[in-house]
Amino acid sequence: MATLTAKLRDAGYTVHSRQLPAVGNPNPPSDLSADIAAVRALVEEAIGDEGNDVVVVPHSWAGILAGSALTGLGKKEREAAAGGGRKDPYVHAKDANIFYNDLPESEKQHWFSQLQSHSLATFYTPATAASWKEIPTSYLLCEDDQAIPAAGQEAMIAGVKDLGGVIEVTRLKASHSPFLSRPEETVEWIRRAAGEEGI
Template structure:
């Protein structure tokens, strides 16, 4: 159970993935005294295609619940979820809410091997205008991984083949509309943000991560020798990054 001395943590997954993937790191953080939530993105597996705005609203709903409870909140956004988190924290920064006489607020947004996008940019723009070969864009409404070559080895290069198979079984189609809608908010202008760099990431190159980390101001980045999914192969390290983010955020309160 959480204690009042720790911020609440909200995890936002990336494309094709469900919130249960965070179970391991959530267990680690729970043992350290943190309350955690994980968002289910409407664009993942939806029968009627959803977009970035739908995902942002879903994440914001959970974040706002914790904020309205008076909690200090750390948001951790993975991969595509970086765009979701960017919009979901709009006007929820702890310091600005405190000035307005309100309790609770977001004290840190952590981009975990995630896209940091300036206003007007969509995921497809960040991919250079065309998807990599391990993403199957042939469906009119959805982006698939199951028919794409080497997707599992690229995404989970630090997991064993048997663990990769477990993750493949949980893949869900991703709404194409979510990759085409531009982000409309730059949260680093409003509240503290930091980057968790996964050094062995084969999906989002290290140089790209470092370039995006440099956009976030003076907050220190956290580095780990993880794949694109460090929360699966290195949950303890990700928990350490969350704690660092919480400490840095609390210094600004």
């Protein structure tokens, strides 16, 4: 590896490499998520704020990881996403209406100003479990949600049911943030989910 790295650097390339968490680790990870995250972080570091072109050269085991780790990091995908508010390795909200479309304008802008960046990598890291298969779930379906439209929420609910999950659905005409626009109804829903009757 050192020879290859040296030759590439001599040819004018910047080289990024690291040992994977699953290799030589006295406390090895139990699934792929740590290795996938490590590969993705390394590629995002290489891309940098400048949007550098990157050639990924996985060897052996790393080839398996690259398939999961590089999703969305292709040059075309990054260029297409640039208009949607993505700046690797973060996602930034660009439109207050996505989360707060049913709030008065002043409140909408206030809460929008409080939003922070979100790690892009976390959107591509697989979940490690599905507790909803074991624990009964209450779901508040926000009908005017522009971040996750009602149809998308309904598809997720159907997926839970198809896999044997128990899910009780309450519909509310609200945006993505009902705790702001419909706080009373949201509190009542939580209390009912907690087992209170007559709410």
